[in-house]
Amino acid sequence: MRAREGAVLLVGLFLVALPLFGTDFFVGSIMTRVLMLGLVASSLVFLSSQGGMVSLANWLVFGVAGFAVGNMVATSGRGLKLGWAPWPSMVVALVICTALAWVIGSLSAKTTEIYFLMLTLTFAVIGFFFFGQVTTFSGFGGMTGIDPPAFFDDHPIRLYYGALACSALAYLSFRAIERSPFGLALQGVRDEPIRMASLGFDVPRLRTFAFTFAGFFAGLAGVLNIWWNGQIDPTSIGIGPTLDLLIIAVIGGIMHLEGAWLGAFIFVGANVYLREIPGLGSIGGFVQERVLAQERFNTVIGLLLLLIMVASPDGASGVLARIHSAIRPNASAKRRAITIDPTGGYK
Amino acid sequence: MAIDTETLRDHGAGSGTPPAVLELDGVSVQFGGLVVVSAVGLELGRGERLALLGPNGAGKTTMFNVIAGDVRPTRGRVRIRGVDCTELPSRVRPGLGVARTYQRTRLMAGLSVQDNLYLAQLGKSGVRHRSLVRRAIDGERRDRAQAIAERLALGHELGTAVGELSHGQQRQLEIGMALVTEPDLLLLDEPASGLSRGERERLTETLLELPADVTLLLIEHDMEVAMAVADRVVVLAQGGLIFNGTPSEVRSDPLVQEIYLGRSGGDGRATAGS
Numbered sequence: 317m318r319a320r321e322g323a324v325l326l327v328g329l330f331l332v333a334l335p336l337f338g339t340d341f342f343v344g345s346i347m348t349r350v351l352m353l354g355l356v357a358s359s360l361v362f363l364s365s366q367g368g369m370v371s372l373a374n375w376l377v378f379g380v381a382g383f384a385v386g387n388m389v390a391t392s393g394r395g396l397k398l399g400w401a402p403w404p405s406m407v408v409a410l411v412i413c414t415a416l417a418w419v420i421g422s423l424s425a426k427t428t429e430i431y432f433l434m435l436t437l438t439f440a441v442i443g444f445f446f447f448g449q450v451t452t453f454s455g456f457g458g459m460t461g462i463d464p465p466a467f468f469d470d471h472p473i474r475l476y477y478g479a480l481a482c483s484a485l486a487y488l489s490f491r492a493i494e495r496s497p498f499g500l501a502l503q504g505v506r507d508e509p510i511r512m513a514s515l516g517f518d519v520p521r522l523r524t525f526a527f528t529f530a531g532f533f534a535g536l537a538g539v540l541n542i543w544w545n546g547q548i549d550p551t552s553i554g555i556g557p558t559l560d561l562l563i564i565a566v567i568g569g570i571m572h573l574e575g576a577w578l579g580a581f582i583f584v585g586a587n588v589y590l591r592e593i594p595g596l597g598s599i600g601g602f603v604q605e606r607v608l609a610q611e612r613f614n615t616v617i618g619l620l621l622l623l624i625m626v627a628s629p630d631g632a633s634g635v636l637a638r639i640h641s642a643i644r645p646n647a648s649a650k651r652r653a654i655t656i657d658p659t660g661g662y663k
Numbered sequence: 664m665a666i667d668t669e670t671l672r673d674h675g676a677g678s679g680t681p682p683a684v685l686e687l688d689g690v691s692v693q694f695g696g697l698v699v700v701s702a703v704g705l706e707l708g709r710g711e712r713l714a715l716l717g718p719n720g721a722g723k724t725t726m727f728n729v730i731a732g733d734v735r736p737t738r739g740r741v742r743i744r745g746v747d748c749t750e751l752p753s754r755v756r757p758g759l760g761v762a763r764t765y766q767r768t769r770l771m772a773g774l775s776v777q778d779n780l781y782l783a784q785l786g787k788s789g790v791r792h793r794s795l796v797r798r799a800i801d802g803e804r805r806d807r808a809q810a811i812a813e814r815l816a817l818g819h820e821l822g823t824a825v826g827e828l829s830h831g832q833q834r835q836l837e838i839g840m841a842l843v844t845e846p847d848l849l850l851l852d853e854p855a856s857g858l859s860r861g862e863r864e865r866l867t868e869t870l871l872e873l874p875a876d877v878t879l880l881l882i883e884h885d886m887e888v889a890m891a892v893a894d895r896v897v898v899l900a901q902g903g904l905i906f907n908g909t910p911s912e913v914r915s916d917p918l919v920q921e922i923y924l925g926r927s928g929g930d931g932r933a934t935a936g937s
Contacts, residue, residue, distance in 0.1 A: 497785055497801070500774065500778055500781065500782055500785070501782060501785065501786075503771065503773060503774055503778075504771045504774065504778075504779075504782045506773070507770075507771035507772050507773050507774065508769050508770065508771050508772075510733075510769060511765070511769040511770065511771070511840075512771075512782070512786065513752070513753050513754045514731060514732075514733070514753045514754070514756065514757075514763055515754075515757060515782060515783050515785075515786030515787070515840075515844075516754050516755075516756070516757035516758060516786035516787050516789065517754060517782075517786050518754055519754075
């Protein structure tokens with residue numbers, strides 16, 4: 317077993333055992349959120365690392381899952397109020413998200429780089445205004461009181477395990493794809509789409525399929541999130557949170573699948589624990605009851621991002637890879653040969 | 664649009680006498696007011712080896728891209744093995760037995776040599792739904808990739824990321840990507856570009872060892888390589904075809920010498936555009 321698989325297995329076992337010794341707040345609040353954010357970030361890291369597609373629409377798919385479940389499950393308040401049971405609603409929400417990802421993917425698949433980024437951002441903005449302005453489905457006030465299935469509601473720790481199981485499923489699926497013929501073709505498209513077309517590959521179709529696949533997992537995270545949170549509003553799928561997802565992926569390492577969850581851990585950890593540091597909230601004359609307000613959190617996470625990007629362009633997982641390289645130089649030589657340099661070779 | 668290349672092959676094969684491997688019929692390419700290729704007609708039979716020569720800007724690569732499906736002609740038709748490919752995208756060509764290389768190396772730099780050669784074969788056969796779950800370690804394709812890599816002196820680099828290879832090795836792999844698909848029509852765009860003398864000699868040997876039924880269309884500025892490999896030469900100038908003959912005839916043709924080799928050239932070592 318290689319070091320990477322060994323480390324992931326150890327972390328996995330630790331996470332399985334975590335509820336035995338972790339506090340309810342740490343497990344049920346922090347780590348459940350880390351796993352859900354890691355899950356949706358992994359869909360972005362998969363697209364980016366294997367397909368060369370840095371998408372800003374994954375968070376929209378995540379949000380649509382929440383709105384879909386909310387509309388189907390809620391019996392009062394805003395939205396359709398269909399009053400369906402949670403489990404069938406989950407299935408329908410996943411179908412909607414996967415179909416939406418296919419539509420966005422097929423419309424964006426013929427563009428690359430900055431054009432792809434901008435097109436997916438456009439979809440994200442459309443989604444924000446759609447749910448804000450179409451009161452049939454939500455309105456800017458959002459939806460509240462969305463109950464999870466009784467299975468999760470009775471025992472909140474089960475939602476943690478649900479998020480862990482979905483994360484494991486996503487991780488194993490994305491890793492399996494990496495070495496499958498489809499995954500190799502996708503990586504070929506990432507490196508040389510023109511060559512891949514001349515070799516006989518339908519490049520837009522490959523990209524669309526990858527986007528759809530990623531959309532399924534983004535939707536899965538969205539369903540878990542609405543069960544955990546019980547509410548959703550259009551602001552939560554606005555440009556700010558959309559960029560937060562990109563920040564999570566970059567902090568963790570956008571070319572490393574594990575980086576998705578590592579980035580989510582750093583992001584959520586900073587969000588929760590840095591708020592408690594006295595004095596940080598008063599930086600720049602903004603006194604917010606001696607705790608870190610959202611405005612200062614953005615500053616801190618921005619500085620953290622800057623620090624990580626300067627120290628390690630391939631994120632926190634890149635730092636771990638370097639530590640491993642320092643310990644085992646032979647393995648590092650091999651790793652260099654298979655890792656894309658996000659700086660493009662400029663030092 | 665789903666295109667069944669098997670049906671295209673059958674269609675081409677079912678028309679009586681074997682069609683030419685490649686037919687260009689009055690092909691013109693115009694970008695705005697600029698005519699890059701002007702009414703070029705060309706026919707290549709099975710096993711023919713044709714060198715396409717011409718000074719820089721003559722329209723060679725544009726014509727090459729028309730054949731490969733990367734550029735759609737403004738007028739005229741392109742037929743490959745009897746199938747009209749004029750409107751068909753480049754991805755259909757491998758299914759018709761066409762393989763091409765690029766003037767500027769276009770390889771999947773983040774993947775290994777073996778994976779590049781594997782993808783070239785996978786592209787020809789098509790990605791099916793089972794490709795999602797089947798492991799990439801596909802014996803037959805891996806073996807063929809290894810055989811081609813060894814033939815091109817890349818056998819010891821199979822696991823190396825292509826971005827780590829030297830320029831010469833990448834050019835060799837560029838050829839390998841085409842050869843591994845066992846093409847009927849091989850399109851090579853300046854394969855000797857940037858190669859050392861030894862590498863050019865190895866390239867010439869590789870091309871001379873091609874199976875007799877492989878049809879070759881070669882753009883090459885290195886006359887030594889072009890004349891050694893080709894049994895027919897066409898010369899393009901300002902988008903038009905000005906010469907069609909044997910390598911020995913092209914050396915003595917005054918018009919070609921004047922516009923291409925230069926009057927003092929013709930020693931077989933001149934390079935176009937120089």
